[in-house]
Amino acid sequence: MPTRPPHYRRVADDIELKIRSGEYRPGHQLPSVSEIGEIYNVARSTAYRAVKELHDRNLVYGQQGQGVFVAEAE
Numbered sequence: 001m002p003t004r005p006p007h008y009r010r011v012a013d014d015i016e017l018k019i020r021s022g023e024y025r026p027g028h029q030l031p032s033v034s035e036i037g038e039i040y041n042v043a044r045s046t047a048y049r050a051v052k053e054l055h056d057r058n059l060v061y062g063q064q065g066q067g068v069f070v071a072e073a074e
Contacts, residue, residue, distance in 0.1 A: 008049035011040045012057070015050065019059055019070055030060060030068045 005013070015036075018024045031039060036047035051068055054060045062068050 007040075007042050008046045008053060011036065011042060011047065011050035012053035014040070015054060016057065016059055024070045026070050026072045028070045029066075030054075030070065032067065 004010075015024070015030070024030065030036070030051070033044055033047045033051060036042075036050065037044045040047065040050075042050075051060065054068075055062070059071055060068050061071050
């Protein structure tokens, strides 16, 4: 039986889909970690890991005190 990906990866994958589909455009501010937790019904730590995963995929960038934004497409 195939194993399901961890919660943070499923959240990151869903947000990546929204970025690639154009729902979240370059420069668009993502919801806060707390809001992502509420939207996906996951713990804040899981939402934080999902955002970190999006950083690792070069899909988003953080601005100190401002939030996390969708990066320009490469």
